[in-house]
Amino acid sequence: MDRPGHQPPEVGLREVRESDLPLFFVMEQDPEARRMAAFTAEDPTDRTRFDAHWARILASAETVNRTVLADGEVAGHAAVYGPPGEREVTYWIDRAHWGRGIATAALRALLDLVPERPLGARAAADNAGSLRALAKCGFVVSGYGRDYAAGRGEDTDEVLLTLRDSWRPREP
DSSP, rough: OOOOTOOOOEEEEEEOOGGHHHHHHHHTHHHHHHHOOOSSOOOOOHHHHHHHHHHHHHOSSOOEEEEEEETEEEEEEEEEETTTTEEEEEEEOOOGGSSSHHHHHHHHHHHHHOOOEEEEOOOOOOHHHHHHHHHHTEEEEEEEEEETTTTTTTTEEEEEEEOOTOOOOOOO
């Protein structure tokens, strides 16, 4: 949602650069963002594990991973990952950028980049912002689950969503 009297940010995607990783690491330290994301790394302060995780991601031929830019500033990252037929989207937007439509715009751009369908997604059941962004991009609820969420330190309800073959992103 745009703030009254403010222009929506210009959102784009680019290849992830090594210089983005320290920014991503800092973003994942935010306790409120970790709680909202819920299904995160067990120890957000373990830089060695973070670096190993990103090394695997960036080396994967199956993963499409992009840095999200808002008005030219790194605002997060978005990806499509997993084996064919089971691929999912994921994204992380820095809390400083929440509520500005950046997740929706980044997800639309990612879906334009990766036309493969169907795609899955999942979000904590109480993550209204993420569920709203996914719905705006055509994802529909396909199930519910409950699993341990490291970002909350407890079992958490989640919503499973699917983007079907016939849908294509539309202009905002």
